[in-house]
Amino acid sequence: MLKRISCDKFLSNGSIREPIVFHSGLNTVLGSPDAKNSIGKSTFLMIIDFVFGGTDYLSKDTKDTVDNIGHHTIKFEFEFDRESLYFSRSTDNPSFINMCDSNFNVVKIIPLNEYNKALANRYGFRDNGISLRDFVGRFFRIYHRETTNEKFPLRSATQENVNAGIVALIKMFNKYHQISEQEHIKNKTQEKESAFKKAKSFNQIKAAPNNTAFKENNKDIEKLETELYQLTIETQRGLSDLDSFQAQELAEIKKQLSSLRRQRTQLNSQLGSYEDDSKYTNKNFKHSYDSLKEYFPNANYEELDKVEAFHLKLANILKKEFKQSEDEINLLLSIVKEKISSLESKANHLKTAPTISKAILLKYADITKKIEVLKEANKNFSEHAKLKDNLKSEKDKYDELLKSTMISIENTLNSLMKNYTDRLYNGEKTAPTIEIADSSHYHFFTPNDTGTGSLCRGLVIFDLVMLNNTKLPAVVHDTIILKHIEDETLEKLIELYSTSSKQIFIAFDRDTTYSKKMQSILNDSKVLKLSPGGNELFGRAWNDVKKED
Known part of the structure; x- marks a missing residue:
């Protein structure tokens, strides 16, 4: 529990105040009998919130403290199982907490969120799955904080959505773990459905757009399968064992074979021409000139011999060139034959007849592809429908789990609030009631009594029920909450405050106008007495006009 708070800016008649020491149960900050304002009651409650990890003490609505006294350091002590823990927090570096020794010398500096986690762990509610501020922040009802609306007891801030308050309430009763598990399953299912839907929108997945298209696809599939069957029985060797990929592959093989066979024919033709030319080069150009000499005795036969020698030389050159080209053609021919043999073997491996025409194969492939596309679209439609059904489930x-949990908590709260109200009024007054419609709506009211005082009384009763039946460590009620409650009821509420073993911090005025019993409770629970004229929290009020000498 919070044990004490001190600050060298806390003054009383010019002197630094002694540390403010707290105890279990009711801790009262008393004001003056004439209910004077601007003496620091609400500010001190804000400092308590600051000690519990809050940030509103330095908000724009309360920054006048720093504006008037400058930055300052709040020192404080918590006690858990007789172990004292010492800390300090400065207004000029509020995002960090100083861990201190017993003399408040800084030993270590830690981030605010780490401090909040450690404090939540000390108070024993980290296992509830709720943070320190999410828990206590809703029940520190102080002027300038957004938690004083008597119609919304679960609100921690004006802009907070209602669902956050209801979820926090479930966690306070430590009933959120099972819901959290189901929420995780729901979110994972939603992610799958969303991913599938997104893939459809980007055309990564083809799917029938609706049930009508799904039915039309089935009709088209039936027609195409009939057409495919007719095509199969019309061929010499059926294609029933072929899938569309095989059919496409076989059509491509036939196309390549046709081209290669044309090349083979051309190469064979060239090779035949070279063989004929080669035979021509083997012809003997050497002739007998004896008969010619008989008729042409004066002819130059030596020149004819030179021409004949030239022809022989040329023939030898051509023979070499023919031999070289013939070798090249034979090499190309062997390569083409090897490719033809390989493709024919591959075609035979696909188990289809080499006599099936390319046109039939292409038609078969086209039909089977259409069937596959339509079936895939319907399969994806069914898969998406299944995902949507799972998500809905x-x-x-x-x-349903959330509803049953909320009903259970609602019944518990209403029963306890009725018990408290019956103790106050002996069963003669209606009790405050909470109705949780769903995870985003609730209604807090007192049946047949809509007055402000009744609503504020209901708010106090609600807080006391939460304090005494959950791990909530403390509540804070400012005069803005208490002043609207009628005196007789307020006295009874103060008595209820005094019975709690947990810490309750209140600011209170006009203690002399109540019964002696109530005055005794307030005096016994007093931790700080403030009044105007130098006994304000910081020794002065900002709104006093300084008199000139």
Whole structure:
């Protein structure tokens, strides 16, 4: 529990105040009998919130403290199981907490969120799955904080959505773990459905757009399968064992074979021409000139011999060139034959007849491809429908679990608030009631009594029920809450405050106008007495006009 707070800016008639020491149960900050304002009651309650990890002490609505006295350091002590823990927090570096020794010498500096986690752990509610501020922040009802609306007891801030308050309430009763597990399943299912839907929108997945298209696809599939069957029985060797990929592959093989066979024919033709030319080069150009000499005795036969020698030389050159080209053609021919043999072997491996025409194969492939596309579209449609059904089922489970949990908590709260109200009024007054419609709506009211005083009384009763039946460590009630409650009821509420073993911090005025019993409770629980004229929290009020000498 919070044990003490001190600050060298806390003054009383010019002197630094002694540390403010707290105890279990009711801790009262008393004001003056004439209910004077601007003496520091609400500011001190804000400092208590600051000690519990809050940030509103330095908000724009309360920054006048720093504006008037400058930055300052709040020193404080917590006690858990007789172990004292010492800390300090400065207004000029509020995002960090100083861990201190017993003389408040800084030993270590830690981030605010780490401090909040450690404090929540000390108070024993980290296992509830709720943070320190999410828990206590809702029940520190101080002027300038957004938690004083008597119609919304679960609100921690004006802009907070209602769902956050209801979820926090479930966690306070430590009933959120099972819901959290189902929420995780629901969210994972939603992620799958969303991913599938997104893939459809980017055309990464083809799917029938609706049930009508799904039915039309089935009709088209039936027609195409009939057409495919007719095509199969019309061929010499059926294609029933072929899938569309095989058919496409076989058509491509036939196309390549046709081209290679044309090349083979051309190469064979060239090779035949070279063989004929080669035979021509083997012809003997050497002739007998004896008969010619008989008729042409004066002819130059030596020149004819030179021409004949030239022809022989040329023939030898051509023979070499023919031999070289013939070798090249034979090499190309062997390569083409090897490719033809390989493709024919591959075609035979696909188990289809080499006599099936390319046109039939292409038609078969086209039909089977269309069938596959339509079936894939319908399969994806069915898969998406299944995902949507699963998502609805998981959402329904989550909503049902959430509803049953909320009903249980609602019944518990209403029963306890009735018990408290009956103790105050002996069963003669209606009790405050909370109705939780769903995870985003609730109604807090007192049946047949809509007055402000009744609503504020209901708010106090609600807080006391939460304090005494959950791990909530403390509540804070400012005069803005208490002043609207009628005196007789307020006296009874103060008595209820005094019975709690947990810490309750209140600011209170006009203690002399109540019964002696109530005055005794307030005096016994007093931790700080403030009044105007130098006994304000910081020794002065900002709104006093300084008199000139």
